Amino acid sequence: MMTASLNEYVIISSLLFVIGFFGVLLRRNTLVVFMCLELMLIASTLALVAFSRFNATMDGNIFVFFILTVAAAEVAVGLAIIVALFRKRQTVQIDQLDSLKN
Amino acid sequence: MASILFLLFSALTVLCAVGVVVNKNAVNAAGCLLLCLVGVAGLFVQLDAYLLAFILLLVYAGAVVALFLFIIMLLGVQGRQSFGFSGITTFAGLMAFALLLTGLGTIAFKGHLDAPRLNRLAAEGANLKSYAQQLFTTYLLPVQIIGFLLLIAMLGVIVLSKKHATEEPAK
Numbered sequence: 001m002m003t004a005s006l007n008e009y010v011i012i013s014s015l016l017f018v019i020g021f022f023g024v025l026l027r028r029n030t031l032v033v034f035m036c037l038e039l040m041l042i043a044s045t046l047a048l049v050a051f052s053r054f055n056a057t058m059d060g061n062i063f064v065f066f067i068l069t070v071a072a073a074e075v076a077v078g079l080a081i082i083v084a085l086f087r088k089r090q091t092v093q094i095d096q097l098d099s100l101k102n
Numbered sequence: 103m104a105s106i107l108f109l110l111f112s113a114l115t116v117l118c119a120v121g122v123v124v125n126k127n128a129v130n131a132a133g134c135l136l137l138c139l140v141g142v143a144g145l146f147v148q149l150d151a152y153l154l155a156f157i158l159l160l161v162y163a164g165a166v167v168a169l170f171l172f173i174i175m176l177l178g179v180q181g182r183q184s185f186g187f188s189g190i191t192t193f194a195g196l197m198a199f200a201l202l203l204t205g206l207g208t209i210a211f212k213g214h215l216d217a218p219r220l221n222r223l224a225a226e227g228a229n230l231k232s233y234a235q236q237l238f239t240t241y242l243l244p245v246q247i248i249g250f251l252l253l254i255a256m257l258g259v260i261v262l263s264k265k266h267a268t269e270e271p272a273k
Contacts, residue, residue: 004108004148006215012112012145014206016119021202023123025195031128031174035135038166039119042142045158049227053149056223062236064154068161069248073255075166079173080262086177 009050016043030082030092034075041071108148115141128174136167150225153233 020043023036045064052060086092089099118141121134139162146155226232237245 003105007209007213008108008112009145009149010213010215011206011210012115014202014209015116016142018199018202018206019116019119019123022199025191025199026123029128031170031177032122032131035122035131035170038135038162039122039138042139042162045154046142046145049146049149049151049154053151053225053227054223056226058226058232058236061151061154061227062233062241064151065157065233065237066241066244066248068154068157069252072161072165073252075169076259077255077262079169080259083173083176084262092177 006050006054009054010047013043013047013050016040016046028094030085030094030097033094034078034082038071038075041067105148107144111141111144111148113141114138115145129171132167132170132174135170136163139163139167149227151227153230154227 017040020036020039023039024033027033027036045067048060048064048067052058052064082092085097089097091097115138118134118138122131122138125131125134139158143155143158143163146152146158
């Protein structure tokens with residue numbers, strides 16, 4: 001059975017990153033923007049694991065280990081901030097969160 | 103040529119990622135994110151990173167997506183008018199998107215990332231012992247810092263979600 005090459009993994013990873021980036025630009029709901037940020041983070045971990053596997057090293061895998069830990073903490077803090085924001089402003093639509101503008 | 107499993111899991115990943123972006127309902131977007139993570143875990147298994155695939159499913163699919171769904175239901179967010187650009191943002195966004203797509207196209211059509219085939223290399227990530235070896239020798243200090251980070255994040259979340267007595271009522 002033929003296995004996929006490093007190039008193909010990097011393509012999938014960058015495609016995932018572009019989709020996540022586009023989602024961050026396009027969506028107006030803070031929660032969905034946050035999900036798209038997670039998508040971009042996952043894309044980078046996929047690239048790290050692929051490079052690590054194809055170079056027969058351990059460093060990329062360990063780095064992904066740390067990234068997953070930080071991402072879990074980041075999601076918890078980010079969602080707490082969103083809940084606090086909703087409590088204050090009664091909305092999570094980005095368009096209506098413009099109090100720094102005036 | 104790639105294997106069938108690689109095609110299957112990468113198609114699942116990319117399609118569900120698109121689903122996260124285009125779904126108007128936030129709950130459906132979270133469901134798509136869950137499926138996308140399952141696809142990425144499948145790709146990790148193809149790369150012989152079994153522990154990372156398992157942790158990804160456990161931490162992301164188990165905890166993070168559940169937390170997202172919990173918050174969505176707590177806030178009762180409707181997915182109305184969730185698309186739309188305005189003004190100079192359109193230009194900047196399209197420029198950045200075009201640049202990223204160009205980079206992607208360059209990798210896809212001109213990239214020659216020379217690497218030996220998978221079956222000729224030792225699968226370092228498959229061995230649980232090597233994780234422990236690395237984490238407790240080379241990366242001992244980062245592990246402790248990460249532990250403190252988790253503790254600080256936990257305290258931060260508690261402080262953030264506490265209702266302050268002096269907080270002014272929402273307008």
